Amino acid sequence: xxxxxxxxxxxxxxxxxxxxxxxxxxxxxxxxxxxxxxxxxxxxxxxxxxxxxxxxxxxxxxxxxxxxxxxxxxxxxxxxxxxxxxxxxxxxxxxxxxxxxxxxxxxxxxxxxxxxxxxxxxxxxxxxxxxxxxxxxxxxxxxxxxxxxxxxxxxxxxxxxxxxxxxxxxxxxxxxxxxxxxxxxxxxxxxxxxxxxxxxxxxxxxxxxxxxxxxxxxxxxxxxxxxxxxxxxxxxxxxxxxxxxxxxxxxxxxxxxxxxxxxxxxxxxxxxxxxxxxxxxxxxxxxxxxxxxxxxxxxxxxxxxxxxxxxxxxxx
Amino acid sequence: xxxxxxxxxxxxxxxxxxxxxxxxxxxxxxxxxxxxxxxxxxxxxxxxxxxxxxxxxxxxxxxxxxxxxxxxxxxxxxxxxxxxxxxxxxxxxxxxxxxxxxxxxxxxxxxxxxxxxxxxxxxxxxxxxxxxxxxxxxxxxxxxxxxxxxxxxxxxxxxxxxxxxxxxxxxxxxxxxxxxxxxxxxxxxxxxxxxxxxxxxxxxxxxxxxxxxxxxxxxxxxxxxxxxxxxxxxxxxxxxxxxxxxxxxxxxxxxxxxxxxxxxxxxxxxxxxxxxxxxxxxxxxxxxxxxxxxxxxxxxxxxxxxxxxxxxxxxxxxxxxxxxxxxxxxxxxxxxxxxxxxxxxxxxxxxxxxxxxxxxxxxxxxxxxxxxxxxxxxxxxxxxxxxxxxxxxxxxxxxxxxxxxxxxxxxxxxxxxxxxxxxxxxxxxxxxxxxxxxxxxxxxxxxxxxxxxxxxx
Numbered sequence: 191x192x193x194x195x196x197x198x199x200x201x202x203x204x205x206x207x208x209x210x211x212x213x214x215x216x217x218x219x220x221x222x223x224x225x226x227x228x229x230x231x232x233x234x235x236x237x238x239x240x241x242x243x244x245x246x247x248x249x250x251x252x253x254x255x256x257x258x259x260x261x262x263x264x265x266x267x268x269x270x271x272x273x274x275x276x277x278x279x280x281x282x283x284x285x286x287x288x289x290x291x292x293x294x295x296x297x298x299x300x301x302x303x304x305x306x307x308x309x310x311x312x313x314x315x316x317x318x319x320x321x322x323x324x325x326x327x328x329x330x331x332x333x334x335x336x337x338x339x340x341x342x343x344x345x346x347x348x349x350x351x352x353x354x355x356x357x358x359x360x361x362x363x364x365x366x367x368x369x370x371x372x373x374x375x376x377x378x379x380x381x382x383x384x385x386x387x388x389x390x391x392x393x394x395x396x397x398x399x400x401x402x403x404x405x406x407x408x409x410x411x412x413x414x415x416x417x418x419x420x421x422x423x424x425x426x427x428x429x430x431x432x433x434x435x436x437x438x439x440x441x442x443x444x445x446x447x448x449x450x451x452x453x454x455x456x457x458x459x460x461x462x463x464x465x466x467x468x469x470x471x472x473x474x475x476x477x478x479x480x481x482x483x484x485x486x487x488x489x490x491x492x493x494x495x496x497x498x499x500x501x502x503x504x505x506x
Numbered sequence: 507x508x509x510x511x512x513x514x515x516x517x518x519x520x521x522x523x524x525x526x527x528x529x530x531x532x533x534x535x536x537x538x539x540x541x542x543x544x545x546x547x548x549x550x551x552x553x554x555x556x557x558x559x560x561x562x563x564x565x566x567x568x569x570x571x572x573x574x575x576x577x578x579x580x581x582x583x584x585x586x587x588x589x590x591x592x593x594x595x596x597x598x599x600x601x602x603x604x605x606x607x608x609x610x611x612x613x614x615x616x617x618x619x620x621x622x623x624x625x626x627x628x629x630x631x632x633x634x635x636x637x638x639x640x641x642x643x644x645x646x647x648x649x650x651x652x653x654x655x656x657x658x659x660x661x662x663x664x665x666x667x668x669x670x671x672x673x674x675x676x677x678x679x680x681x682x683x684x685x686x687x688x689x690x691x692x693x694x695x696x697x698x699x700x701x702x703x704x705x706x707x708x709x710x711x712x713x714x715x716x717x718x719x720x721x722x723x724x725x726x727x728x729x730x731x732x733x734x735x736x737x738x739x740x741x742x743x744x745x746x747x748x749x750x751x752x753x754x755x756x757x758x759x760x761x762x763x764x765x766x767x768x769x770x771x772x773x774x775x776x777x778x779x780x781x782x783x784x785x786x787x788x789x790x791x792x793x794x795x796x797x798x799x800x801x802x803x804x805x806x807x808x809x810x811x812x813x814x815x816x817x818x819x820x821x822x823x824x825x826x827x828x829x830x831x832x833x834x835x836x837x838x839x840x841x842x843x844x845x846x847x848x849x850x851x852x853x854x855x856x857x858x859x860x861x862x863x864x865x866x867x868x869x870x871x872x873x874x875x876x877x878x879x880x881x882x883x884x885x886x887x888x889x890x891x892x893x894x895x896x897x898x899x900x901x902x903x904x905x906x907x908x909x910x911x912x913x914x915x916x917x918x919x920x921x922x923x924x925x926x927x928x929x930x931x932x933x934x935x936x937x938x939x940x941x942x943x944x945x946x947x948x949x950x951x952x953x954x955x956x957x958x959x960x961x962x963x
Contacts, residue, residue, distance in 0.1 A: 197540045198547060221540070221550040228539045229532065236560075395558040396526055402563060 200224060213242070213249030214414045222401040223250060232359050232380035234344075234398035239385055240447030241403045242414075244342055247381040251338035256379075259333075260340045261326040263347035269354055273364060275323045281316050317368040327358055328372065336376030344394075345387040352394045359397045405447060408435050414448060419455040429466040430455055432499030434478065440491065442484040454478045468496050507542060508534070513644060514552075514573055517707035521569040522714070523562045529555060545574065573707060615675075616667035622689040623682065630693075634700065637662035643704045648716075656701045660694070718743075722949045726808045727919055734807075737948065738847065741811050744952045745818035752822040752959050792824035793962045794883050796911070798872065800890030801854060802832035802863035808919045808945065812889050813838075814847045815955060822959055827879050830854050831868035832861035837876065863893065865931065866900035873903050880910045885958055889917045889945070892925070892932040899931040901938065908938045913961065917945035917954055 205220040215223070223246075226233045235243045251258035261272060299305040324332060330339040341355070358364055362374040382398060384390060406414065411431045415422060422430075434451050446454075454477045463470055471492050479485045515530050525533075533555040540551045549570050557563040621629045641658035668690060675683035721733065721740055729737055768784035797816055799809040809830065816826055830838045836858055842850045880886060886907055892899075908914040916939045918925065918932060925932035936942045945954050 198544050201540075201547065217546065218550045218554075221547055222554050225536050225539060225551060225554060229535045231532065234558075389559075392558075396528055399532075399554045400558045400563075401554060402560060 197224075207253040208246075208249050209417070211249040211252035212417055213245055213253075214410060214417055215246075215249075216403075216406065216410055219246065219401065219403065222399055226379060226399055230362075230377055232382060232398045233401050234382045234384065234390070234395065235401050235403060236384050236386055237403035238405070238445065238447055240449035241405060242448055243381075243383040243403060244340065246403075247338055247340035247383075250379060250381070254338070254379075256335060256337050257333060258338045258340060259326050259330045259378075260342060262342050263344050263351070265346060265348060267347050267351055271325055272327050272351070272354065273325050274328045274366060275325065276317070277321045277323050281321055284316070319369065322366070322369070327355075328364060330378045330380075331358070331362065331364065331372055331374040333378065334375050336374075337378045339378045339380045341380065341382045343385060344382045345384040345390065349391065352391050356393055356397065359394070405438060405445070408432065411435075411448060411451060415452060415455050418452045419459060422455055422459050423464050425465055426458060426463060427455070429496075429499040430458065433466060433471070433495050436491075436495045436498065437478065437488060440488060442479070442487060443481045444479070444484060446478045450478050450480075466496055466499060468493055471496055507537070511537060514570075515556075516644060517573050518556065518566055518569050520708050521565045523557060523566050523569070525556055532556075569707070572703060615671045616664055618664045618668045619671040619686055622668075622686060622693070633663060634659075634696065638700060638704070643701065644708050646701065646704050647709050649705060649709070652698070652701050652705060655704070656694075656698050659697050659701065663693070663697075665690075723947050725919075725946045726811055726948065726951070727804065727946065729807065737811060738814065740948055741815050741951075742818060744948065745815055748819060748952070748956060748959065749822055751956070793822070793885060793959050794825040794881065795823055795827075795958070796876075796879050796884050796886045797826065797828045798835070798868075798886065798888045798890075799828065799830050800832065800863050800865075801830045801859045803860050804893070805863075805889070805891050805919055806855065806859055808951075809889055810847075810851050811948070812917070812945075812951060813842060813851075815951060816887075817842050817847075819955075819959075827876070829872060829876065830858050831871070832858050832863045833867065834858065834864075835868040835871035835875075862895050863890065864897050865890070865892065865894040866898040869900045869903040869907075873906070877907075877910070880907060882910070882912055884911045885913045885915060885961070886911045887915045887917060887958065888935075888939075889919075891918055891920045891930065892916075892935055893929050894931050896929045899934055901931070901934050904935055905938045908940070913940045913958075914938065915940060915954070915958060916942045917951075918942065919946045920944070921946070 201217070201220050201224045204224045205215050205217070208215045208220065208223070222233055225231070235246060237243055247260075248258060250256075295308055296305045299308055322328075326339070330337055344352070344355075359380060362377040363371050365371045405411075408431050411434075412427055415427050415431060431451065434446055434454070438445050454474065457474055457477050458466075458470070461470065461474070472489065475485050475488060475492070479488060511530075511534060515525050515533075519525055533552055536551040536555045537548065540547050542548055549567070552570060553563055553566055557566040615623070618633070621633065637659045640662045641655060643655055643659065646652075646655050668686070672683050672686050672690070675686065717736070718740060721736060724733070726737065763786045765784045765786045769780055769782070770778065772782050772784055773780045795816060797813065799805075799813060801809050813828055813830075816823070816828065819826075827837065827839045828842060829835050838850075838854050841853050844850075845853065888904075904914070916932075916935060920930070920932075922944060924930060925936075932942070941957075943950070943954055945951050
């Protein structure tokens with residue numbers, strides 16, 4: 191019993207430390223972060239755009255005082271851009287400089303075999319750590335204090351790239367043919383995010399904890415708005431969150447997510463609103479909704495929604 | 507705890523969540539980390555480690571909730587009241603000596619009877635779970651086994667002893683006997699509930715597999731109404747399988763001949779010295795399909811499933827145009843793209859469906875309106891029973907369709923034995939088709955479509 195109460199206490203501690211970094215986490219998110227640290231597994235975060243998947247990685251980094259290394263995925267990303275690359279220019283430059291020396295080095299070799307031997311020793315120099323340009327993945331493994339590695343929008347990358355990640359995700363190491371295997375000094379905390387644009391491979395999913403972040407509960411969302419937009423009046427906050435939650439029940443192309451709620455709250459505060467007004471909502475709806483069709487679908491409902499969330503503001 | 511988790515994994519697999527050994531190890535580690543005391547956290551931890559998609563999460567969540575709610579052993583309130591009344595009556599009328607005697611008598615009873623009399627909930631729950639383990643309740647597969655497993659569990663609980671006890675008590679202490687009989691009734695109920703739950707948890711996987719197997723080989727034209735929904739789900743599964751198989755073209759470079767033009771162009775930077783060779787690649791088209799479906803009464807159901815399958819192959823098939831006919835022919839591609847399958851079929855049926863089929867006239871319609879849809883890369887699939895009600899079959903148009911297209915495939919829901927008998931024009935049409943095959947079941951449909959797509963690979 192003692193160990194389990196301490197576990198729920200430490201999950202609360204995770205929640206608190208994330209909150210101190212400005213990220214209000216649900217119980218589930220906190221559990222995921224706690225487990226990821228304990229059993230050293232990457233977290234694969236899925237969910238609609240703008241619910242704070244990327245923010246989670248930033249918050250973890252901030253709360254632990256670690257560096258965050260971010261790798262944005264896109265189509266055509268390959269190991270030269272993700273893992274490491276040889277510094278070709280530097281290698282060329284050095285060969286040019288050493289060209290003159292070459293005569294001296296090979297001068298005392300009387301047979302061809304000897305010359306070749308000497309040349310071999312020489313050649314290895316060019317494929318050493320000196321000439322490796324580390325890209326995000328390799329850099330993450332080489333951080334002496336550990337770090338938070340964010341692999342953002344993994345669903346945008348090609349299926350081949352996933353296979354490249356497998357070694358890093360399961361063993362926290364990469365193999366460079368010329369140098370050997372590089373093992374992480376301190377295993378980084380890895381967060382992968384995906385918008386579900388394509389289905390990820392089973393091999394990748396198997397290696398991760400799978401966390402789905404949906405739209406937050408109204409209470410949680412209010413707390414998020416409170417931390418992110420400190421100057422907002424309590425009444426407005428309640429009405430605004432109530433309104434957004436009603437908009438989410440509509441059948442829209444892109445539902446407003448947390449980031450849109452925050453943006454909208456900022457705009458309303460800038461405009462000096464203290465309560466959600468009918469006209470003001472109509473004027474600023476374009477902050478919340480990103481498609482013309484969505485705005486048109488929502489406009490007729492605005493007065494009803496405002497009235498309803500107004501009642502919530504008074505009685506709720 | 508470990509046993510419980512193992513049983514949970516089996517139940518989860520039954521619920522259709524794929525759990526690999528590695529994932530179950532992760533789950534074990536996670537549970538060891540968070541401990542079992544807080545159910546909410548335990549649920550979160552299991553969902554995090556085991557479920558890898560939204561569907562999985564929902565299924566696993568439901569499974570978790572069923573798994574960790576045991577049917578409690580509860581005596582019905584009415585029985586309880588009776589018991590108390592009887593007790594009260596007994597203790598009032600009869601002196602304490604009698605009470606001592608009944609206590610002595612109780613000592614002679616079996617363990618189960620004592621538990622029931624004492625209403626020791628915890629002990630009964632423990633006995634129930636031991637008995638269900640001993641009876642191998644997790645092996646239950648189909649619903650007909652319910653009676654068998656229930657009686658096995660009861661046997662393990664020691665029901666024979668209990669019956670003897672009741673018989674013995676009937677003579678001496680009828681109040682206790684009544685109490686025990688009532689308790690036995692509710693015990694039976696609890697056990698049968700437990701067995702039903704176990705069936706729900708562990709039986710679903712086999713059940714699903716068995717049902718799908720039967721459905722795959724059932725004639726599509728004669729399904730019952732309730733099976734149609736299941737069939738749609740099955741067709742969607744087939745579509746997913748075909749997509750996975752064919753959507754990603756395997757790379758086939760460096761095969762064949764040197765591409766001289768591209769090699770020279772690529773090596774222009776090195777003064778024409780061919781450092782980098784370029785090879786001719788086999789050009790690969792995605793299938794272009796023209797589907798012509800009979801939707802007259804006899805074949806309509808099969809056409810429905812066929813169109814559903816063809817139109818859910820977006821990743822595999824680049825271009826599908828569908829036509830439906832019975833008396834006359836219309837294009838239905840747009841209706842199918844824009845609407846849900848059920849509504850689309852309703853619309854199609856209301857405009858051309860359920861008439862008596864006239865193949866000749868429908869082919870004339872096709873030649874007049876849509877012949878240009880057929881290119882040398884197109885596979886034309888005709889789905890129908892070729893029963894033209896003794897009207898002119900116009901096989902000459904089918905010949906021209908066959909000549910214009912890459913392949914002409916005829917799928918016939920009727921068995922080969924029936925071809926050519928009655929008003930069937932199948933033998934006449936068959937001469938102009940590249941492939942003619944029977945297509946009555948989902949399995950045959952899958953094979954037919956897979957073969958068509960495979961010719962493009």
